[in-house]
Amino acid sequence: MSFVTATNIFQSYGRRPILERVNLSVEEGEFVSIVGASGCGKSTFLRLLLAQETPTRGEIRIDGAEPAREPGLDRGVVFQRYSVFPHLSVLENVVAGESFRRPWGRFIGAEKRAARDRAMQVLARCGLEHMAAAYPAALSGGMQQRLAIGQALAAKPRILLLDEPFGALDPGTRLQMHDFLMDLRAETGMTVFMVTHDLEEGFKLGDRVLVFDKPRWDLTDPDIIGATITYDFDARDGGIPFQTIKEDTHVFRPN
Amino acid sequence: MRLINRHPGIVLRAALVALPFVALFIAYALGSQARLAVNPSDKLMPAPSKIAETAVRLLTEPDRRSEKILFWYDTWASLVRLTLGVGISAVLAVILGLLIGLLPYVRATLAGFVAVVSMIPPLAVLPILFIVFGLGELSKVVLIIVGILPFLIRDLSARVLEIPREMIVKAETLGASSWVIALRVALPQLMPRLIQAVRLSLGPAWLFLIAAEAIASEQGLGYRIFLVRRFLAMDVILTYVIWITLLAFVMDMILRGISRRFFPWTEASL
Ligand SMILES: Nc1ncnc2c1ncn2[C@@H]1O[C@H](COP(=O)(O)OP(=O)(O)OP(=O)(O)O)[C@@H](O)[C@H]1O
Ligand SMILES: [Mg+2]
Numbered sequence: 001m002s003f004v005t006a007t008n009i010f011q012s013y014g015r016r017p018i019l020e021r022v023n024l025s026v027e028e029g030e031f032v033s034i035v036g037a038s039g040c041g042k043s044t045f046l047r048l049l050l051a052q053e054t055p056t057r058g059e060i061r062i063d064g065a066e067p068a069r070e071p072g073l074d075r076g077v078v079f080q081r082y083s084v085f086p087h088l089s090v091l092e093n094v095v096a097g098e099s100f101r102r103p104w105g106r107f108i109g110a111e112k113r114a115a116r117d118r119a120m121q122v123l124a125r126c127g128l129e130h131m132a133a134a135y136p137a138a139l140s141g142g143m144q145q146r147l148a149i150g151q152a153l154a155a156k157p158r159i160l161l162l163d164e165p166f167g168a169l170d171p172g173t174r175l176q177m178h179d180f181l182m183d184l185r186a187e188t189g190m191t192v193f194m195v196t197h198d199l200e201e202g203f204k205l206g207d208r209v210l211v212f213d214k215p216r217w218d219l220t221d222p223d224i225i226g227a228t229i230t231y232d233f234d235a236r237d238g239g240i241p242f243q244t245i246k247e248d249t250h251v252f253r254p255n
Numbered sequence: 256m257r258l259i260n261r262h263p264g265i266v267l268r269a270a271l272v273a274l275p276f277v278a279l280f281i282a283y284a285l286g287s288q289a290r291l292a293v294n295p296s297d298k299l300m301p302a303p304s305k306i307a308e309t310a311v312r313l314l315t316e317p318d319r320r321s322e323k324i325l326f327w328y329d330t331w332a333s334l335v336r337l338t339l340g341v342g343i344s345a346v347l348a349v350i351l352g353l354l355i356g357l358l359p360y361v362r363a364t365l366a367g368f369v370a371v372v373s374m375i376p377p378l379a380v381l382p383i384l385f386i387v388f389g390l391g392e393l394s395k396v397v398l399i400i401v402g403i404l405p406f407l408i409r410d411l412s413a414r415v416l417e418i419p420r421e422m423i424v425k426a427e428t429l430g431a432s433s434w435v436i437a438l439r440v441a442l443p444q445l446m447p448r449l450i451q452a453v454r455l456s457l458g459p460a461w462l463f464l465i466a467a468e469a470i471a472s473e474q475g476l477g478y479r480i481f482l483v484r485r486f487l488a489m490d491v492i493l494t495y496v497i498w499i500t501l502l503a504f505v506m507d508m509i510l511r512g513i514s515r516r517f518f519p520w521t522e523a524s525l
Contacts, residue, residue, distance in 0.1 A: 050424065050428070052424055070427060071424055071427040071428045072427065072428065072430065073428065073429070073430040075428055076428055077424065077425060077428050079421040079425070081419070081421065082419040082421040082422050082425075083421060083422075083425055084425075085422065085425075085426075085440060086444070086520055086521075087443040087444055087518075087520050088443075096426075096429060096439070097429055100426055100429040100430055100431035100435055100439065101429065101430030101431065102435070103432075103434075103435075104435070104438070105431060105434075105435035105438055105439040106439070135519065135520040136520075137520060151429075152425075152428070155428065155429045155430065157428065
């Protein structure tokens with residue numbers, strides 16, 4: 001059984017269908033990139049995965065569990081904006097990843113010190129140690145997104161959802177963020193879904209690239225058809241899978 | 256250069272800030288002089304020197320009958336009422352604002368009700384307050400609360416609703432309960448906005464305080480002003496008016512200072 005399964009998802013707002021017949025199964029540890037035209041429903045699908053909304057029809061299960069009815073600890077998320085808390089310092093933002101599940105949302109005493117030490121390690125990993133005491137408003141866009149990812153990972157979710165996390169960053173910072181994310185992923189082996197508008201980024205980071213689009217066009221009223229997954233590319237090995245296997249089988253080897 | 260791009264230097268700016276105050280003072284002094292020249296016993300526009308004299312007397316000499324310096328006594332009585340009214344309103348508004356902003360059930364129940372109640376002119380219900388709560392301190396504090404609480408609740412609940420959904424969802428994914436979201440996400444972000452809203456409602460709060468004191472009271476700044484009106488004691492009235500203005504201004508400055516001091520994270524982001 002797959003780790004994440006979406007079966008026959010339909011989602012409409014009012015009478016307008018956005019998604020239809022979306023089926024997907026993802027193995028644990030896979031990195032899934034999601035691309036598609038603007039407004040086709042990528043963020044909507046991510047909200048469904050997050051359980052921020054429930055689909056009109058169909059269900060999404062993680063590890064065979066009952067479909068969730070609201071966001072929870074098993075799903076981590078980083079949005080393009082507003083992903084960190086502006087009123088908490090950088091360090092407190094990471095500590096929040098562990099402490100918000102407590103009855104009062106905070107640690108005290110020895111527990112607090114231990115959590116701060118762990119948070120400092122996360123910050124060191126994100127290259128933000130020197131900014132621990134600053135407020136997010138003082139961070140650059142790239143730093144804020146690194147903080148958001150660090151914070152999400154501090155909560156140890158089972159899947160990580162990213163909605164255009166690097167959309168607002170300049171190309172150089174974007175490349176740094178790719179390295180950062182790939183390293184983190186190699187360390188944690190986390191299952192990741194990432195919406196992006198950058199095809200190259202999708203293929204570079206993803207094991208799979210899903211394309212959302214309308215399967216048919218109704219010429220009289222394009223809005224009555226929702227989008228679904230029209231392509232599901234294997235993006236491992238730089239998007240050219242099986243090349244190693246083919247070479248192995250067709251090339252003569254003396255020994 | 257366009258007018259919108261011209262800025263005064265430091266010195267000129269200070270002079271411009273002072274200009275309207277000085278102009279008002281000179282206009283008053285000239286007017287007062289002109290009237291006094293015609294009728295030396297004119298009471299409507301006492302000379303600035305006379306006002307200063309009265310002010311010194313009010314601030315330092317105790318009342319013959321009660322042995323108290325009424326000025327400070329009035330100030331204390333009014334400030335207690337104002338602080339109680341505004342403080343209680345602020346606490347209630349934060350609680351109700353959070354409940355309405357965060358919980359759809361409470362919002363469905365109360366949002367419309369608060370919107371309608373906020374349309375009631377507070378002064379129109381003042382007689383009811385006097386009947387229900389008597390002529391004592393309580394009815395004056397309640398008038399301030401009736402006057403500013405609906406505005407504060409509407410403002411603060413709107414501010415809670417303005418918190419980006421992404422941030423609330425983020426807190427949910429970190430395992431936060433509704434209580435923790437209210438306490439650790441919404442409340443801290445609401446505090447600087449509370450101070451803003453309280454600053455805005457201080458004006459109405461003074462208005463309601465003075466109105467209540469004018470109608471039924473034994474002490475208080477508003478009471479004194481309306482009492483001496485009968486003797487046309489403009490020098491006393493003006494001293495009190497200047498003093499009330501000064502108090503309101505200082506309160507506003509203090510609130511702004513608190514906002515800067517305790518919520519440094521708002522500076523860059525808002
Ligand atoms: N809560 C909602 N109520 C009504 N319509 C909505 C709602 N959320 C999204 N939509 C509509 O659903 C469609 C898909 O939106 P969605 O945000 O999923 O697109 P997207 O693929 O993420 O686009 P983009 O690339 O621009 O972010 C849009 O046309 C949008 O107007
Ligand atoms: Mg989107």
